[in-house]
Amino acid sequence: MDLRFTESEEAFRAEARAWLDANVPHELPSGDTRDGFALHLDWERKLFDDRWAVVSWPKEYGRREASLIEWLIFEEEYYRAGGPQRVTQNGIFLLAPTVFEFGTKEQQDRILPRMAGAEDLWCQGWSEPNAGSDLAGIKSTARRDEGGWRLTGQKTWTTRGAFCTHLFGLFRTDPEAQRHRGMSYFLVPLDAEGVTVRGFGRLDGDEGFAEVFFEDVFVPDGDVLGEVNKGWNVAMATTGSERGLTLRSPGRFMATAARLVELWKSQPEPSIDDDVVACWMDAEAYRWQTYATVARLMDGAKAGAEASLTKLFWSELDVRLHETALRLLGPDAELEGPWMKGFEFALAGPIYAGTNEIQRNVVAERVLGLPR
Numbered sequence: 001m002d003l004r005f006t007e008s009e010e011a012f013r014a015e016a017r018a019w020l021d022a023n024v025p026h027e028l029p030s031g032d033t034r035d036g037f038a039l040h041l042d043w044e045r046k047l048f049d050d051r052w053a054v055v056s057w058p059k060e061y062g063r064r065e066a067s068l069i070e071w072l073i074f075e076e077e078y079y080r081a082g083g084p085q086r087v088t089q090n091g092i093f094l095l096a097p098t099v100f101e102f103g104t105k106e107q108q109d110r111i112l113p114r115m116a117g118a119e120d121l122w123c124q125g126w127s128e129p130n131a132g133s134d135l136a137g138i139k140s141t142a143r144r145d146e147g148g149w150r151l152t153g154q155k156t157w158t159t160r161g162a163f164c165t166h167l168f169g170l171f172r173t174d175p176e177a178q179r180h181r182g183m184s185y186f187l188v189p190l191d192a193e194g195v196t197v198r199g200f201g202r203l204d205g206d207e208g209f210a211e212v213f214f215e216d217v218f219v220p221d222g223d224v225l226g227e228v229n230k231g232w233n234v235a236m237a238t239t240g241s242e243r244g245l246t247l248r249s250p251g252r253f254m255a256t257a258a259r260l261v262e263l264w265k266s267q268p269e270p271s272i273d274d275d276v277v278a279c280w281m282d283a284e285a286y287r288w289q290t291y292a293t294v295a296r297l298m299d300g301a302k303a304g305a306e307a308s309l310t311k312l313f314w315s316e317l318d319v320r321l322h323e324t325a326l327r328l329l330g331p332d333a334e335l336e337g338p339w340m341k342g343f344e345f346a347l348a349g350p351i352y353a354g355t356n357e358i359q360r361n362v363v364a365e366r367v368l369g370l371p372r
């Protein structure tokens, strides 16, 4: 095992670091507010113009075709420099890997460049009022019509749905089929006739969510991703990205751990020393575990159900990092901005991307092979 980076990886890191240090915006407002979102888009477009928006995408989409290792390096540098969470993440990190795997060439050419350039902004339409953990229980339907489908139903908890232009979602295309069968994966412009988007607030005050209503919305055949009635398999590929590699890379947690160490240095508290060290070590452990996973993926392995283990680890680590910071801050914690805001969002980590109870079920049954 050779844990050193190659010369070209080090050169890539140096180039990324120099550009990010010169360009990362500081003090951007939350991207989960309408005004903040618009400012984040300026930043995302700057990243795109200088070919840093989607470093690992193929050259034919004008990108760098960086390896997965280089992508991890970029992410480390991005968060080290203080880069903000990407408001285009549901497109570039969740939908894009699925379009690369299941999309036709026509779909890839049409969808990916506009997604990378933050022109089309994608949100995820899976959860419904009565189907969250039990995603196979979705009720929204798609009825066959000439040249396409008519969608009817409701999605909820759609992150940044009120600010996005497009939605990817699951709908039932075969009403006779049971549960996981008979669903298809649709790509829908939110300005299509019959779509109503209603934004609503989160507990932290940001208007980060939306409900999306569909009334007989026409979607052409060309906007079904993957095979009709096989949408569950396509969705599981998206889920693998969401829980596993792309949505939450180690760089984000390493940067938070580094900020925690700085906070501890500025106001040390002996009773919390061990917890600070444990948080830092866990962020490093996640980093090296991810490099090991990426090495396997580059050798042709598939991520599979192990993504659930990853999701458990990063979501619980994020809570521990923020809790430790709040304990260091003591009574001032509630008056402090970024750590408190980060803590509130960290609490959502064990819920979104599939709750941690569900991940434990997946690990028990599909990684450890325990009975249902």
Ligand SMILES: Cc1cc2nc3c(=O)[nH]c(=O)nc-3n(C[C@H](O)[C@H](O)[C@H](O)COP(=O)(O)OP(=O)(O)OC[C@H]3O[C@@H](n4cnc5c(N)ncnc54)[C@H](O)[C@@H]3O)c2cc1C
Pocket (backbone or CB within 6 Å): 123, 124, 125, 126, 127, 128, 131, 132, 133, 134, 156, 157, 158, 159, 160, 348, 351, 352, 353, 354, 355, 356, 357, 358, 361
């Ligand atoms: C910040 C945030 C952003 C989100 N963004 C999106 C988005 O963009 N698009 C989207 O489609 N959805 C999104 N969601 C929704 C998210 O996917 C759901 O909240 C999640 O899947 C849980 O579904 P639910 O809320 O209906 O809870 P429920 O499924 O009703 O679960 C309630 C509780 O019961 C537990 N539970 C349920 N079933 C089992 C079981 N079989 N075994 C053990 N425990 C179980 C759950 O773990 C949970 O604790 C987001 C959620 C959050 C918090």
